[in-house]
Structures are given as structure tokens and as C-alpha cells.
Amino acid sequence: MRPSTFAISGLAILSLAAAALLANPGQAREAEQKLADNRALVEKYGLTDLALFTEARYTRHPSQADLHSAFQDHPGALEHFPSGSLLAPRPSALKPHEPLAGKTTTPD
């Protein structure tokens, strides 16, 4: 076999493999079912967060924690769980409640 035929067939096989990965109908149906089941589970139990980091409450439920929860063990406390560096605080917690600011009579 000519080297060029070999190289072009190799590239064609790789491209086909990549294309097959991009469009995998069999897997898609199974995956959709899994996602739908998980969505139903979230609805049933009222879950709010992914169970990625379980060590502290602000990493287990970042959407439920407030901006200070990482530092509230005692006045002047430093955060001591390393996953805190992998989890950014809630974006809305960094801003004063923009959509509610004008509507509430008392500060949040």
C-alpha cells in the first residue's frame, strides 16, 4: 500500500470515529431517559444542588448558602475547606439583590 493511501485511510477512519461519537443515537435515547429520571427525582425531593463536594454546607449546597457561610465559624474566621477554591460564590450573592433592591422597603 502506498503511504499516502495508508495516511488518508487512517485519517478517514479517525474522522468517521469522531463523527460516530458526535452522533450516537442509541446512547442518546438511554441518556435522555436518565436525564428525565434525574429531573423527576429533583422535582420529587425538591433538590437544589449537585452532590459534588459534601464536606461543608456551603460546598454541598452552594445555591442555598450565603456569601458569609464560608467564614462564619467565628469572627475573623478563614475558610478552611479546599473545595471552596473550586466553587465560586453565587454570582447573585456578590451583587446586592439587584432585581429586588428597588422593590423592598427594608434591606435584604
Next chain:
Amino acid sequence: MSPWLEKQLHLIDFTLASLGRRKTKNIGLLVAYTLIVFVLASLTLFTHALRSEATFVLASSPEVILQRMVAGRHDLIPPDYIEKIGRLRGVQKKEGRLWGYYYDPVLNANYTFMARPADEVKDGYIMVGNTLARERGLAAHNTISFRSYSGKLFTFEVSAVLSPDSELLSADLVLLSENDFRKFFEYPAGHFTDIALSVANPQEVRNIAAKLSSSLPDSRPILREEVLRTYQSVFDWREGIVLTVLAGAILAFAILAWEKASGLSAEEKREIGILKAIGWETGDVIRMKSWEGLLISLTAFLLGFIAAYVHVFHLGAAVFEPVLKGWSVLYPSFTLVPTIDGLQIATLFFFTVFPYTAAVLVPIWRAAITDPDAVMRA
């Protein structure tokens, strides 16, 4: 076969033979190139799949969760609080929720305990997440004891283990009856952890949150859109952190590729000189080198992308696991649903294949337009 195609095939033959003469150098480059594409594609695929999965499943989380704050800390909802909310137009359901954390000294891990109605979990029984069941060696009908914060020992029978497919959401979850929850944590009667509100019309959610904030100034409403936004930012942040860590490696590769592509070795220069001397045209030399760049970068991209896909969607992103695990003892083992953002892959393709192919051309063109004699003597 058309003469044009035949010519290209001969050029590829020649390119491959020329690459074969510097085998070690080129294989090294291909490996480094593939590795960079692999890491970048893994990162892109992983964060995109996790972000889409989080957005999809959490889209059915409660519309509004109302917490009560005392001195800036989350506090229990007292018995008359739900009545105080009163009737709010648009709110379909108000439900006091009971949930909390339990530290298990056996695993040195935190569990999330959540109370469920009696028709779902009977007194004395629990349902547990699959990660927890695996780590504690539990199966349905096994019993397990937890020492409560008051020091009393409680024994539960496992009625079911939650589906392994839901580990990403339920890794550390323990579902128990309301009675058991109150007894276990000695929760004061009538108190709740927070309140979940169902709102029929999504347009109304912000108005309802504003009304809640004004009628109950010590409350903190958390909207579903904030939950979703949290996860968007969490994954953006994490992608950013890994990219920062990788920046050094990416730059090193860029320097290597640039050096390889733009600087011609004396041997390569001589080769071009000889080709010109035996009658090759400048266009042919450039075409031959374009094939070289394209063959290397395309092979590296395809190999890197396929390896990244297998790594993320079939091997559970094993390379990122140590970074992701942090201190979590109970880290869920999950297989992500393959979702691919075409634009991200196209961007990756553009930024890995094109610069290399283009970088090859400039020095070749410069060498190819010079007199063969001068090139060979240089």
C-alpha cells in the same frame, strides 16, 4: 485518477517519507500535540456536559425557597411563619421542608438527611444514595445505626437504595420519615428548615420574591434562576481554574510548535534547496509542507478529541477526578450524558489545527523563493 489528485497523493507520499526521516522528532511532536488537544477537549467536554446536565435536571427544583435569617445565619422556620406568608397570588403550594446534615464518624463524611412524607418512607426505614450505600456496604433490608447529636443511637432499616444513575444528585442523601427526622435531630415541634414555594407562572416569581422580602424582612428568598445561575458560574469558575493551571503547559506547547513549525533546520533547508534544484516549483514545495502541517495537526486533533471523549464519557474523567474530589469522602461516581457543543469543538479545531498549519508556511515560502544554491550553502 485525475492528474491533480495523483499529484497530491505523490506529494503526501513524499511528505510522509520526509517525516519518516525525522521520526523521533515528529512522533514526539505528535504525542505532545495530541496530549494538549486531549486535555483541552476533555476540559471542554467535561464542563459543558456537567453544566448542561445541571441546568437540565435542576430546572425542576423548587421555584422559590424561603430561608429565615437570624444575625446573618440560616435559622429554623418557626411554626407561625407559613401562616404569616398568607395567601400570595400565584403561589400554588407552600411546603415546609425538613433537611439537615449529619457527620458520620465511620466514613468521616457528611450526609444530607431529608424528611419525606410517611407514604414514601415509613418510620424506622431509610432510603440512601448509591455512593453512601457503596461506601458503607449497604443494600436493601440491611440495618444501619447512627448516633444522633444528642448521643442516642438510632437504628434504621434500608428500604431502598436510590438509582446509581442519580448519584450526581443523591450521593450522600438519606431519606427518612418526618417523625424519625424530628426525633433524630430533636427538632422543635412545628419548626421547619425552610419553605419551598411552587409558583405557576414563571413571570410572577420575582414579584412573589419581592412581596416575601417586604412582608417577612428576616427571610431570604432563593429563586430557581439563582440556583441555575450558581451552577453556570461554578463550572465557568472551575474551567477557568483548570485552564489557569494548564496555561503553562499550553504556552510550552505553543513555543514548541512555533519553533518546530517556523524555524527550519539546516537539513530541511537543504532538502528544499535540492527539491528546487531538481525542478520542483515553489508552489509544490509549499503544497508539500502544507500537507505536512495538515497531516500532523489533523491526526493530533482527531486522536486527542476521540481520547478526550472516551476519557470524559466512558472513563468518568479520571484525570480531573483528583482535582474535583477535593476533600469529599463521598464523591459520586457518575457517567455524564454526552452533550457536545459544536461551537466549542469548532473553536478548539480552529485554534489547534489552523495556527500550526499556517505557521509551517511562512518559513517554507521564504526558503522556497530563495535561490536553491544559496539555500543549500546556508
